[in-house]
Amino acid sequence: MEKGNILLVISLLLNVLLIGAGSYVVHQIGGVEFVKTKMQTKPSTKKDSAYYFTKKSVFEHSAASDADKVFIGDSITDYGEFQEYFPDEVVLNRGIRNDSAKGVLNRIQEVVDRNPKEAYLMIGVNDIRYKTDAKDFESRVKAIVDSFDGKETKLFIQSILPVNNGLFGNEVTNKKVKQLNDILQRIADENGIEYIDLHSSFADKSGQLDKKFTVDGLHLNGRGYEVWVDKLSSR
Numbered sequence: 001m002e003k004g005n006i007l008l009v010i011s012l013l014l015n016v017l018l019i020g021a022g023s024y025v026v027h028q029i030g031g032v033e034f035v036k037t038k039m040q041t042k043p044s045t046k047k048d049s050a051y052y053f054t055k056k057s058v059f060e061h062s063a064a065s066d067a068d069k070v071f072i073g074d075s076i077t078d079y080g081e082f083q084e085y086f087p088d089e090v091v092l093n094r095g096i097r098n099d100s101a102k103g104v105l106n107r108i109q110e111v112v113d114r115n116p117k118e119a120y121l122m123i124g125v126n127d128i129r130y131k132t133d134a135k136d137f138e139s140r141v142k143a144i145v146d147s148f149d150g151k152e153t154k155l156f157i158q159s160i161l162p163v164n165n166g167l168f169g170n171e172v173t174n175k176k177v178k179q180l181n182d183i184l185q186r187i188a189d190e191n192g193i194e195y196i197d198l199h200s201s202f203a204d205k206s207g208q209l210d211k212k213f214t215v216d217g218l219h220l221n222g223r224g225y226e227v228w229v230d231k232l233s234s235r
Helices: 003-029 031-039 050-060 101-105 108-114 125-129 134-146 174-190 222-234
Strands: 069-073 091-095 118-122 154-158 194-196
Touching: 050 108, 069 108, 091 108, 101 134, 125 174, 134 154, 134 174, 154 174, 174 194
Parallel strands: 069 091, 069 118, 118 154, 154 194
Antiparallel strands: none
């Protein structure tokens, strides 16, 4: 075999090995979706977000009725298969990735009009990412709560979960999470709403999101959703 052909074969073999190693690494750290998440360091602030408006439209045109539970929030809610944990109930997921308190407020009427028995709100981590002013966050959450006035729905306000800065980076600080959780708890207390402290169930000794519950430091894995649902069922 000529020297040039030998070098070509060696080069091809090295490329195959590198591709294989790269695929293995991507798989080990959580797959392609995890890599996409990490590449999107900032959530889109565009008002015409295709995903947001597509989901909002799907929700509004849904024929679902007599809902027992509705979960409202951002990607942490969006990724949860809650209906599988409550097989004997009608459960709706109204999570939209990258959503904020403002986004929820702009679509909450769809949930209110369905008059579900229970509604579980978790929102705030993207408000931190968007650098939303705390007063604006508070006023929007209050407006969401006010939307249920006169309805039979029992609303629950859930705490924002901790993040793991070692995995996710420092875009969201747990100090800021605590600040917004204090606001959420105050709103709940002022309105006679049950506040569900999920934060303490997921924090490690350092106050970070425990690594056993996450791949990327922000979102929950399957074990994390089990803890969440167990917390709701045991309260």
